[in-house]
Amino acid sequence: MQPLSSTRVAMLREPGLPLTAVTSTSLSAREEPVEAGETPGPSSPEAKKKAPCRGLGLFYTLLSAFLFSVASLLVKKVQGLHAVEISAFRCVFQMLVVIPCLIYRKTGFIGPKDLRIFLILRGVLGSTAMILLYYAFHRTSLADATVVSFSCPVFTSLFACMFLKEKYSLWDVLFPAFAITGVILSVRPPFLFGSNTAETTGSYSDHLKGAFASLGQAVFAASTFVILRKMGKSVDCFLTIWYYIVAGLLECVIILFVLGEWRLPNCGMDRLFLLLIGLFGLGGQVFLTKALQIEKAGLVALMKTMDVVFAFIAQIIFLHDIPTWWTVGGALCVVASSAGAAVRTWCQGSE
Numbered sequence: 001m002q003p004l005s006s007t008r009v010a011m012l013r014e015p016g017l018p019l020t021a022v023t024s025t026s027l028s029a030r031e032e033p034v035e036a037g038e039t040p041g042p043s044s045p046e047a048k049k050k051a052p053c054r055g056l057g058l059f060y061t062l063l064s065a066f067l068f069s070v071a072s073l074l075v076k077k078v079q080g081l082h083a084v085e086i087s088a089f090r091c092v093f094q095m096l097v098v099i100p101c102l103i104y105r106k107t108g109f110i111g112p113k114d115l116r117i118f119l120i121l122r123g124v125l126g127s128t129a130m131i132l133l134y135y136a137f138h139r140t141s142l143a144d145a146t147v148v149s150f151s152c153p154v155f156t157s158l159f160a161c162m163f164l165k166e167k168y169s170l171w172d173v174l175f176p177a178f179a180i181t182g183v184i185l186s187v188r189p190p191f192l193f194g195s196n197t198a199e200t201t202g203s204y205s206d207h208l209k210g211a212f213a214s215l216g217q218a219v220f221a222a223s224t225f226v227i228l229r230k231m232g233k234s235v236d237c238f239l240t241i242w243y244y245i246v247a248g249l250l251e252c253v254i255i256l257f258v259l260g261e262w263r264l265p266n267c268g269m270d271r272l273f274l275l276l277i278g279l280f281g282l283g284g285q286v287f288l289t290k291a292l293q294i295e296k297a298g299l300v301a302l303m304k305t306m307d308v309v310f311a312f313i314a315q316i317i318f319l320h321d322i323p324t325w326w327t328v329g330g331a332l333c334v335v336a337s338s339a340g341a342a343v344r345t346w347c348q349g350s351e
Contacts (some may be wrong), residue, residue: 050279057295060287061303067284069310072146072349074273081128081270082261083134086277087127088252089265091245098242101183107236111243115235122227127248129220130281140210146230146254146311146328147183153302153337154180155222163226166296175337179305180334185326195225222295225300228292237289244285249332254332308334 075086102109111119136145153176160166228240256262265271291300309331315321 008073010101042275051319055299057291057293058303060291061295061300062306064287064291065306067280067287069146069307069314071277071280071284072133072142072307072311073314074138074277075134075245076142076263076319078270079279081263081265082094082254082256082259084131084252084259085261086274087131087134088249088256089248089274090130090281091127091252093275094241094282095249097279097282098238098245101221101238102236102242105236105238107239109239109242111235111239115231117293118227118231119235119240120247122224122231122240123243123245123247124251125220125227126224126244127251129217130248131251132217132220136210136213136217138210139206139213141321142315143308143311143327144207145210145214146341147308147334148211149217149221150183150305150308151180151215152218152221152225153305155219156225156300160229160296165228173338175302175340178340179302179334182305182330182337183308183342185333188326205347212273225292228289229296229300232344233293237286237293240289241259241285270331271303303338305334305338306333 071090075083078086098190110116133145133149136149139145157166157176231240265274288300288304291303311328
């Protein structure tokens with residue numbers, strides 16, 4: 001047997017590769033030639049992740065708004081329980097669903113080390129927003145609490161500009177301003193229009209407490225939107241919800257222990273409503289998180305103002321409260337703002 005020449009050895013050997021690997025590579029290359037202009041490897045088009053469908057984030061937000069509005073209606077229907085206790089029941093029911101999902105997806109319960117501070121903030125701020133909104137539902141009407149909470153786009157766009165360095169154009173000023181105009185027309189809050197111009201449920205002081213709780217919810221929800229957008233797709237959506245549930249349950253237990261408001265829910269529909277509140281709230285959280293992973297935080301907050309429209313529809317059908325023309329005009333402003341944001345996103349994606 002004659003030894004291989006140095007030239008043949010150099011042709012067969014590659015740095016860091018065994019002789020057999022080179023041979024199989026050359027054979028496969030002979031069988032499947034690479035087309036001109038293609039570069040095999042991780043930079044090839046097949047290796048690139050497919051971009052999300054245009055407008056998918058806004059569709060997720062719309063679906064989330066519908067689920068949240070149904071949950072809000074059920075919160076309004078539950079009687080005899082403190083708003084914080086309803087929040088606690090919601091967290092418990094959601095925990096029973098999220099834990100199997102996390103185990104199945106093998107994402108763990110802690111998350112990446114460099115993002116844990118954001119996950120904790122998302123949990124604390126998001127659960128605080130939930131508690132404030134449920135408290136507002138019990139202090140004032142469903143429509144009033146919903147529309148006041150949707151001053152959220154103003155805070156979201158501002159926080160996104162400050163912390164995420166998102167561009168803040170003239171459109172980003174116009175759409176939130178239009179949405180807030182719709183909110184004011186819909187609610188006609190007594191602290192702006194006088195105590196005799198708006199129908200309130202309960203006392204005037206309760207109405208003010210509900211309004212300010214809704215405003216606080218808008219600030220905390222805006223902070224949550226920005227944090228979720230900051231993390232993006234680097235964290236599984238169920239993991240962010242897990243932190244939201246754990247932080248919310250801890251907050252609720254502490255508050256209820258201080259207030260001494262623990263009660264057993266009534267038998268029948270109230271217990272069913274508590275279960276549905278947890279399920280619909282979880283669905284809303286999932287779709288909202290997925291929307292914020294692929295869409296700008298300010299646009300998501302604007303599209304979520306469709307909650308206002310869903311709340312009015314629910315109030316008319318299930319609570320038998322017919323809105324005035326002021327309310328209709330305000331709702332149209334909110335819808336126009338959301339539609340404008342969607343059209344603008346669509347045009348930007350087609351450029």
